[in-house]
Amino acid sequence: MIKVKFYKADNTLTGFEASGHSMSAPKGEDLICAFVSGACLMAANTVTEVIGLNAEAYAEDGYLRLTVKESANPAQDILNGLKLHLTELQKDYPENINVIISEV
Helix, strand or coil: CEEEEEEEECCEEEEEEEECCCCCCCCCCCHHHHHHHHHHHHHHHHHHHHCCCCEEEEEECCEEEEEECCCCCCCHHHHHHHHHHHHHHHHHCCCCEEEEEEEC
16 A cells, blocks of 8 residues: 655645555556656655755655755645645545645
């Protein structure tokens, strides 16, 4: 199962952590993993490379973490869009994706 945990402080999203595999198909053919990976990578790259925020991103096979270090966090629209996208995917694939919101 893919688990995506969004971190929230003072009603502001501060980042996310995605881990696992959906196990819906063999590695390299798993469309659900591709949906989630593509969305998470786009969000992280937009925050770090396009907008250029003070943020830390780390990725390896089956894992991606983004932590926004800005106190006035201008990444809210991107993170909220990602959360909405993944929450909707979770509705379609509840056995494969779990989205969690965690207060820090």
